[in-house]
Amino acid sequence: MSEYDTDVLVSPEWVEDHLAAFQADEPDYRLVEIESPEPPDNDFPSTYEETHIPGAVGLNWAEDLSDQDQRDILKKADFEELVGEIGISEDSTVVFYGNGHIPNWFAVFAYWEFNYYGHGDTRILDGGKDYWVENDYPTTADDPDFPAREYEASGPFESIRAYKDDVDKAREAGIPMVDVRSPEEFSGELIAPPELDETAQRGGHIPGASNVPVPTNLRDDGRFLPPEELEALYADAGIEGEESVITYCRVGERSAIAWFALHELLDYEDVRNYDGSWTEWGNLIKAPIEKGN
Numbered sequence: 001m002s003e004y005d006t007d008v009l010v011s012p013e014w015v016e017d018h019l020a021a022f023q024a025d026e027p028d029y030r031l032v033e034i035e036s037p038e039p040p041d042n043d044f045p046s047t048y049e050e051t052h053i054p055g056a057v058g059l060n061w062a063e064d065l066s067d068q069d070q071r072d073i074l075k076k077a078d079f080e081e082l083v084g085e086i087g088i089s090e091d092s093t094v095v096f097y098g099n100g101h102i103p104n105w106f107a108v109f110a111y112w113e114f115n116y117y118g119h120g121d122t123r124i125l126d127g128g129k130d131y132w133v134e135n136d137y138p139t140t141a142d143d144p145d146f147p148a149r150e151y152e153a154s155g156p157f158e159s160i161r162a163y164k165d166d167v168d169k170a171r172e173a174g175i176p177m178v179d180v181r182s183p184e185e186f187s188g189e190l191i192a193p194p195e196l197d198e199t200a201q202r203g204g205h206i207p208g209a210s211n212v213p214v215p216t217n218l219r220d221d222g223r224f225l226p227p228e229e230l231e232a233l234y235a236d237a238g239i240e241g242e243e244s245v246i247t248y249c250r251v252g253e254r255s256a257i258a259w260f261a262l263h264e265l266l267d268y269e270d271v272r273n274y275d276g277s278w279t280e281w282g283n284l285i286k287a288p289i290e291k292g293n
Contacts, residue, residue, distance in 0.1 A: 007123065010095060015137075016137055016138065023144065028091070029092065030055075030087060030092045031055050032056060032094060034060070034097070037061060051139040053129075057143075058143075064082060094114065097129055103127055109252065109253040118154035118157055127221060171207060176210065177248065178246070178247045179205050180258045181213065186211040188291035205290055209290075227266065248273070249277050251275070
């Protein structure tokens with residue numbers, strides 16, 4: 001499985017061993033590729049249509065997992081409709097993977113959204129699509145056609161989601177906040193990564209936040225760091241698992257990776273992802289900001 005004492009992070013070998021189940025009409029196992037809104041900057045096949053893992057269904061973070069009328073995740077009814085349409089039941093084991101210059105960039109956000117709505121068995125393919133392709137695991141261009149299912153979400157579960165008011169309370173109480181953006185974004189030198197649109201009026205970071213850039217959670221090949229290295233990474237930022245923690249980035253996708261690392265891999269109990277992130281905070285009237293490192 002993985003070096004972690006958990007089944008939420010699965011190896012390519014585990015997925016390969018279950019390929020027949022992922023391709024079956026029965027909904028016991030489902031594999032979902034989450035595409036980034038923009039092409040990743042690497043040499044590997046970038047789109048679901050070009051190639052994907054056999055049995056995988058394809059979703060796009062911006063088009064499928066985001067509300068189209070307001071900046072938010074899907075409403076509960078829309079989430080239920082989407083998930084049922086791609087053949088997932090409440091009891092399905094769902095494994096997410098994706099592309100992007102940060103492996104699984106938007107796939108982990110999908111994992112977080114499924115957990116927010118209470119799906120019971122969700123997992124991440126360690127290393128994502130690039131690791132799978134680079135190491136010559138099976139791929140296909142054939143799209144599966146699974147029977148639709150009725151799906152009823154048990155959530156939402158607000159304990160893993162932070163809002164602006166939660167950030168205000170965290171600042172007042174000295175609760176740790178982890179900004180996972182690049183050092184240039186954290187300092188205010190950049191408002192967004194160069195390849196993405198700026199979505200805020202000002203640069204900087206939320207006062208009191210620590211900067212733990214999301215790539216530092218990963219090895220060079222895109223897989224997560226071993227447990228002891230991940231623990232040390234966050235301990236250096238003053239986070240050791242006993243305290244409440246809020247993670248954030250630009251729109252909540254990169255910070256979902258830090259949330260996954262802390263809450264799911266290290267089993268730190270009280271970790272919330274602020275998906276409003278800098279797009280909300282950097283546009284708020286009178287919201288305090290800090291610049292520099």
